[in-house]
Amino acid sequence: xxxxxxxxxxxxxxxxxxASLNCTYSDRVSQSFFWYRQYSGKSPELIMSIYSNGDKExxxxxxxxxxxxxxxxxxxxxxxxxxxxxxxxxxxxxxTGKLIFGQGTTLQVKP
Amino acid sequence: DTEVTQTPKHLVMGMTNKKSLKCEQHMGHxxxxxxxxxxxxxxxxxxxxxxxxxxxxxSVPSRFSPECPNSSLLNLHLxxxxxxxxxxxxxxxxxxxGYSNIQYFGAGTRxxxx
Numbered sequence: 001x002x003x004x005x006x007x008x009x010x011x012x013x014x015x016x017x018x019a020s021l022n023c024t025y026s027d028r029v030s031q032s033f034f035w036y037r038q039y040s041g042k043s044p045e046l047i048m049s050i051y052s053n054g055d056k057e058x059x060x061x062x063x064x065x066x067x068x069x070x071x072x073x074x075x076x077x078x079x080x081x082x083x084x085x086x087x088x089x090x091x092x093x094x095x096t097g098k099l100i101f102g103q104g105t106t107l108q109v110k111p
Numbered sequence: 112d113t114e115v116t117q118t119p120k121h122l123v124m125g126m127t128n129k130k131s132l133k134c135e136q137h138m139g140h141x142x143x144x145x146x147x148x149x150x151x152x153x154x155x156x157x158x159x160x161x162x163x164x165x166x167x168x169x170s171v172p173s174r175f176s177p178e179c180p181n182s183s184l185l186n187l188h189l190x191x192x193x194x195x196x197x198x199x200x201x202x203x204x205x206x207x208x209g210y211s212n213i214q215y216f217g218a219g220t221r222x223x224x225x
Contacts, residue, residue, distance in 0.1 A: 097208030
């Protein structure tokens, strides 16, 4: 069974620090990877998509992908209290349009 | 614009009621999805429509009946639901059903079954 694993947290960081969120996946042929942010009671919002090995930066967010290690991460620089949310890692299933979600990591940024 | 609109935002229904959830997008996307999300869990896929045809049914009970009247609209008809069906129901859309396509989510319908 194809799986996506995340540490459920909570991950607590002080304001201004770098938050590092990690995700591993089991399907070696996966090609598409996504990070969604979900505030409590709200719907998931896309933060980053990444398809190639290496880093992809967008503002304070950097996604890192290592297909050999089956590992994808999200770095949030200069963390703000407004970044406090659950971060869902999602992997595109290799043979369908389905997204396989991890359980999510709860991030708490303390002022 | 990456907006997916869901109505209603909240719905309370009894176990004998029939109700419908509506989802609309005007991005020209050809794949639309229904998810169910319970508290502190990730979204759980229910149905996928691709080019207005049902592509995936994740063994969802027949009390949930999806419908795709056109490429912009997706409905979920509800009948004889159980209290355990109370959840956040999310609609999403993507360019098509290819695995590289980003899925954009609507705000969801919070459903309570009494």
